[in-house]
Amino acid sequence: MWDVDPARHFPGRVLHTQGWPLSESDSWGGGFLYHQANGQVALGFVTALDYKNPYVYPFEEFQRWKQHPAIRAVIEGGRRVSYGARAINEGGWQSVPRLAFPGGALIGCSAGFVNVPRIKGSHTAMKSAMLAAEAVAKAIGEGSSHTELADYDAAVRSSWIARELKLVQNAQPMVSKFGGEFGTMLAGIDMWLRQIRLPLIPAMKHHWDSEATMRADLFRPIPYPKPDGVISFDRLSSVFLSNTNHEEDQPVHLVVKDLELQRASELGVFGGPSTRYCPAGVYEWVGVEEGDPKFVINAQNCVHCKTCDIKDPNQNIVWTTPEGGGGPNYPNM
Numbered sequence: 001m002w003d004v005d006p007a008r009h010f011p012g013r014v015l016h017t018q019g020w021p022l023s024e025s026d027s028w029g030g031g032f033l034y035h036q037a038n039g040q041v042a043l044g045f046v047t048a049l050d051y052k053n054p055y056v057y058p059f060e061e062f063q064r065w066k067q068h069p070a071i072r073a074v075i076e077g078g079r080r081v082s083y084g085a086r087a088i089n090e091g092g093w094q095s096v097p098r099l100a101f102p103g104g105a106l107i108g109c110s111a112g113f114v115n116v117p118r119i120k121g122s123h124t125a126m127k128s129a130m131l132a133a134e135a136v137a138k139a140i141g142e143g144s145s146h147t148e149l150a151d152y153d154a155a156v157r158s159s160w161i162a163r164e165l166k167l168v169q170n171a172q173p174m175v176s177k178f179g180g181e182f183g184t185m186l187a188g189i190d191m192w193l194r195q196i197r198l199p200l201i202p203a204m205k206h207h208w209d210s211e212a213t214m215r216a217d218l219f220r221p222i223p224y225p226k227p228d229g230v231i232s233f234d235r236l237s238s239v240f241l242s243n244t245n246h247e248e249d250q251p252v253h254l255v256v257k258d259l260e261l262q263r264a265s266e267l268g269v270f271g272g273p274s275t276r277y278c279p280a281g282v283y284e285w286v287g288v289e290e291g292d293p294k295f296v297i298n299a300q301n302c303v304h305c306k307t308c309d310i311k312d313p314n315q316n317i318v319w320t321t322p323e324g325g326g327g328p329n330y331p332n333m
């Protein structure tokens with residue numbers, strides 16, 4: 001979030017981008033810039049987590065993206081106000097898991113209800129919350145407690161949420177499989193066929209983002225420019241603006257199941273992608289040059305984006321809920 005020069009601010013104006021500065025061979029994604037109220041703009045950059053090249057650095061891609069003349073023209077002379085990061089569950093309707101379990105339910109974006117081509121999910125989030133509330137009210141009315149809200153799962157699957165998301169369910173998988181340009185064209189054709197009730201292409205299967213990462217020796221490190229302190233910044237000064245706070249004396253909520261595997265594989269084979277994919281700089285490998293690498297976890301900086309749980313190539317990092325409601329505090333975001 002930035003405060004910008006009033007002369008460069010046009011409330012309601014929306015700018016979406018696709019591709020650049022990501023290289024088609026490395027990854028795909030896109031950016032957004034929304035002119036909001038109070039002289040502020042919200043801007044961000046999405047990097048799809050099924051990238052192969054472990055040297056891709058989503059935070060640095062965002063810094064490069066801000067240097068594009070169309071973005072720079074809006075924020076130049078402005079001031080950074082806040083910073084955050086989040087993984088978007090955009091696998092399509094076929095990736096939506098079971099929605100209810102004893103004592104809880106998945107609602108909104110946590111369940112993967114975002115309509116990716118429309119870049120919109122608040123309407124499905126609200127509807128899913130309404131369906132969950134109805135299921136809870138019915139369960140309470142029947143005198144049951146601590147049970148699974150099976151009615152909620154069924155209600156979502158027979159609602160307009162399912163109908164809407166089935167129309168676009170191949171959009172993201174097609175871009176992921178065929179690349180940003182060709183994939184987007186195919187996704188458009190598939191959506192159009194589904195709209196006229198001719199779903200010729202069945203729901204496409206997905207892979208795990210963690211499985212997409214390839215060995216570091218197959219790639220060369222990507223040379224990212226240094227931050228200029230005006231448009232682009234470093235990670236730690238950005239994390240400061242997320243107002244993240246955790247109790248200092250709690251157990252580390254980021255659990256590495258096997259530290260030796262982390263050393264041998266995450267660092268030895270994949271070149272330590274956690275040091276790049278984490279938007280908060282939580283993970284560091286120290287002592288590499290001395291031949292005694294140690295995995296440092298700065299858990300207090302975690303902004304709860306869940307990327308490590310998703311992208312670690314060995315699924316060796318488990319994100320657990322921290323104590324005391326800690327985490328980022330995002331006013332106006």
Ligand code: SF4
Pocket residue numbers: 254277278279280281282283301302303304305306307308309319
């Ligand atoms: S530690 Fe994991 S969940 Fe926390 S900010 Fe980094 S990648 Fe996101």
